[in-house]
Amino acid sequence: MEAVVHEQALDERLAALEAARAWSPRVISKLESHIRSADDAALFRINPIRFATEKNIAEAEAVDLFLHGAFLGLFEMDWLLLCSACSCVVESFHSLKGVRSQFHCGMCRADLEAALDDYIAVTFTVSPQIRSIAFHKPEDLPARDFAFAYKLTDEGLLPDGTPFVKALQGWTSAISYLPPGTTRLELAVQEGLLHAWSPDSDAGFDFRVGGAPAISSQTVHIHFLGNRCEPSEGTVAPGRLAFEIENATGQQGFIAISAIPAEALPILEIPRLEFVTHLSGSRLLATQTFRDLFRSEAIRAVEGIGVRDITLLFTDLKGSTDLYNRIGDLNALSLVQQHFELLREVTVQHGGAIIKTIGDAVMAAFTEPTDAVRASLAMLQNMEVFNRRTPNREVILKIGLHRGAAIAVTLNERLDYFGQTVNIAARVQSLSDANEICLTSEVLNAPGVKDILASYAMEQERVQLKGIHQQIPVFRIHFADIPAL
Structure with a gap:
């Protein structure tokens, strides 16, 4: 689908941005080109440090660029709480007022602590008044996009440099919204672990896969209870398997089932990921432009x-x-x-x-x-x-x-x-x-x-x-x- 840009709003705000301070040559034109031609994912939760590298702009100037852009309405600024173990966005806030240091990751089912210079990242998303992108309406996203592009980031890296989210995508055999009623998910499983997770709650389960292969297809009944699943663990044999998940909550749920092979299980023991350099909350608070423009924060x-x-x-x-x-x-x-x-x-x-x-x-x-x-x-x-x-x-x-x-x-x-x-x-x-x-x-x-x-x-x-x-x-x-x- 061709991108729909709101020309008048874009022109007016780019003109105001250009007048906000002295910019290096072509900085504004690079930003304009990105807004016009980048795909939806590249305009969602932009990391200004990564943007600076990709566009050959000085880091400090790129941070200023997005701060002024957010102030003028070109972008929406988001404060993200990132899980150190899975790199999911546990919560996001449009204002520093919502940020706190104690939080809970539903995917990892763990309580975590963040600091402004560790696992609190600041990103920028194009304003819907400038250009509409799919991520402005996450409720309308396909289940796979909601999980892997909206709730997870690609900035948490495994020791070999692979984004954890890409490994998780490769393992994920079934993923679905759960409307009220029963949803049947079928998959072929091999020795290892079936880890079911939900990006918004603790709902999930873990089934070990081992022993002799099953002669016929297996069926496992799961009760989805909003913030948990019953049973939450079990054992199945390698082979064909169907999960029949009953959602009796009256509200839509979500489940993803990742089939993690036995040789990859040590990855789950890694206590924390390495992260691509992002704009930390600490750096933002020590940035004069932020303190000048967002005094009410x-x-x-x-x-x-x-x-x-x-x-x-x-x-x-x-x-x-x-x-x-x-x-x-x-x-x-x-x-x-x-x-x-x-x-x-x-x-x-x-x-x-x-x-x-x-x-x-x-x-x-x-x-x-x-x-x-x-x-x-x-x-x-x-x-x-x-x-x-x-x-x-x-x-x-x-x-x-x-x-x-x-x-x-x-x-x-x-x-x-x-x-x-x-x-x-x-x-x-x-x-x-x-x-x-x-x-x-x-x-x-x-x-x-x-x-x-x-x-x-x-x-x-x-x-x-x-x-x-x-x-x-x-x-x-x-x-x-x-x-x-």
């Missing part, structure tokens, strides 16, 4: 959502009280605001986001420690240039860095971070002096950081921070040891 969960690895950068000004006294409140405030803009610009250039300002201080977040370190060096370099233009009105910067786990929360209607990593980062910053960077070993020992700092003189000291039971090593770099721009 909030984490509803009272306990917040965990982030396993975030690098936090704190800055403050040395002698700001004296600055206000010397040049007056209005002049000093103007300089401080200019310094905020400079720090924001540097933070964005290095892939981070400003989380908040606290008086004259800034808190920024980065998903990559190397980006945070490069940003801190650039901040001191740029502040030196800034101060040359304002003699006798110097804005003197102090910087601290720490890396670790944190809790993403909504505080004062703003996405923020909470926990010991935040406390340590702030206290490490308080150790720094004028034009200095202080960082912890967690940052220094991150991959690539020592290479960045190899040519800089560093002083190490052990310090006792408030609230920390033992002394920790802190590494100090002074601006005099940092080459000028």
